[in-house]
Amino acid sequence: MPLNRTEIVLSPNNRRVVLRPFVPPGDDRILRLIARISTLSKDEVDAQLHHVLEEFHGRHQRPREFFLGQYEAMRRHLPTDTAPSENRQLLLGAYFTQEYALESAALFNPSIVWHPNQSNLAVGSRRFVLSLRAVGEGHISSVTFRLGVIDADNQLSIDEPTKFVTTPQFVPDAVYEKDLFLRKLVELELGNPFTDRVLSTLDYDFTLDQLEDSLRTGLREHWPQHHELAPIVEQVVTLAKSNYEITYLPEHELSERLIFPFGPTETNGIEDARFVQFQEEDGSSQYFATYSAYDGKMVLPQLLETQDFLRFKMHTLNGPAISDKGLALFPRKINGNYTMLSRQDGEHLYLMHSEMLHFWHTKQMIVKPTYPWEFVQMGNCGSPIETDSGWLVLTHGVGPMRKYCIGAMLLDLNDPSRVIGRLKEPLLTPNENEREGYVPNVVYSCGSVVHNGHLVLPYAMSDYATTFATIPIDELLSSMI
Structure with a gap:
């Protein structure tokens, strides 16, 4: 024939790289890294950021946007609600970013x-x-x-x-269909009075945020069974996050x-x-x-x-x-x-x-x-x-x-x-x-x-x-x- x-x-081409999050293991290391960055003066921040942007110029389309996104992801670790300057935000985000081949x-x-x-x-x-x-x-x-x-x-x-x-980009308001989601819960042996009650409070089409809000409310209403229900809640959220949209x-x-x-x-x-x-x-x-x-x-x-x-x-x-x-x-x-x-x-x-x-x-x-x-x-x-x-x-x-x-x-x-x-x-x-x-x-x-x-x-x-x-x-x- x-x-x-x-x-x-x-x-394979090892020159094709993409920006990915870099998160040191453990909250202690994250906090120490943020603390070290906070010791830099304004001039030092500006100089270091300029060096990073120059060194990686032309390798990525929107590095500043990615750095700011990483800053937002790490912001919960900051000691106060006072927002740093934009350049300090960008530099902090760069410390929590890596290239991936x-x-x-x-x-x-x-x-x-x-x-x-x-x-x-x-x-x-x-x-x-x-x-x-x-x-x-x-x-x-x-x-x-x-x-x-x-x-x-x-x-x-x-x-x-x-x-x-x-x-x-992750689609944060992706919609789940209640009947389909409930059937998947049943297939995973997660269908029970608690999950039935949680889903009954949701519209036919719902988002991940709405599901998580309803689960938190359900846990509060059944607090004596908190330890028994927490693993179920985690599995329900895992199912939802495994069904997602990107664009x-x-x-x-x-x-x-x-x-x-x-x-x-x-x-x-x-x-x-x-x-x-x-x-x-x-x-x-x-x-x-x-x-x-x-x-x-x-x-x-x-x-x-x-x-x-x-x-x-x-x-x-x-x-x-x-x-x-x-x-x-x-x-x-x-x-x-x-x-x-x-x-x-x-x-x-x-x-x-x-x-x-x-x-x-x-x-x-x-x-x-x-x-x-x-x-x-x-x-x-x-x-x-x-x-x-x-x-x-x-x-x-x-x-x-x-x-x-x-x-x-x-x-x-x-x-x-x-x-x-x-x-x-x-x-x-x-x-x-x-x-x-x-x-x-x-x-x-x-x-x-x-x-x-x-x-x-x-x-x-x-x-x-x-x-x-x-x-x-x-x-x-x-x-x-």
Whole structure:
């Protein structure tokens, strides 16, 4: 089968840095640092601030705004309510700020979808969004983006990213739907008379601040049970903070937008986002991405949604079928249900159906490792692609020496639990140029698209860098047994 490896390689760039909070451990250290800053005279403050701004000039778009935000975050530690001068606020904020090299360790596990804006392109060309898993200091994973075009001859080009990177603004007044939130509480076994009472005081749509106010009121009203209820309150707030919204300013280029871990379930990483353009039953579309949220101890599958790659909503997924990594959402409903591929046991491929996108209760095993190159385990490499012949699913299999290869199979369009075709041999194996990296002997992808009769497959090379391959779709399908 002809497979064309492109010459495009997206490698980690340790010059791409983003401003992040820096908070020394413990209140005592914070207070001592603030005390030391307070000993500086006005002239010393002005000189030190000038030095910082000069030294980091041109590396960030709005450093002063970030410094002031860090000052606000630390203001509660100040000894009085008297506001320092603006320059002292800026300097204090700078002491609680650091640069973070988001992709210094790896830039891998790509996913690709068509861009919502397809204007101003040559005939036969399409613009795409490439998502990438960036790994930096502390092995923290985040999501970064690139913009690209594939032309009528299947030639790919990737826009050079700007030198800036920015994190989003948290949407403080994001709205929660009471029925959905209550159902998530029940799934987490947090539904009880106390939480029922708290939610009954809220409108159908409520904000995080309103929820926290209602929880505080509920604790006061049930003070004799304070010690028993406090852990429940903490878990309710954790659930709310794990379902949040973020937004970017429109002037930020796509390559500048970084989705850095924010929620309590993802403090150590947002891993392996599998983006898909989802077609609603009314003909409209939006983008979803399943991802693995990692808090340093546990991995939880979660869901991201966006319509424009400017505003994102992050959701928890619930139900007994939600576990492990590697969920992949089908690009439309099947027989009236959302449908997802999964791998709950770390070894086999499963299929799930649900009437509600956020809740998954049952699973069905559909594929077992069958060929030597996948004997250890298998999983998906992104959302299924609809073709006239069936649902094309790219898979990964692990064989001897923990070598990862990419394969493919075909599922029935109306009953995707039926496997109607499968490659006996891998579609893609790591070659000599691809086998060396952070994790050797690995090729891996989180999503692909079809263009002009060809599968466009972005893939990671040994958990380090990213490249592309194209494969004629008809020859791929005809090679399945």
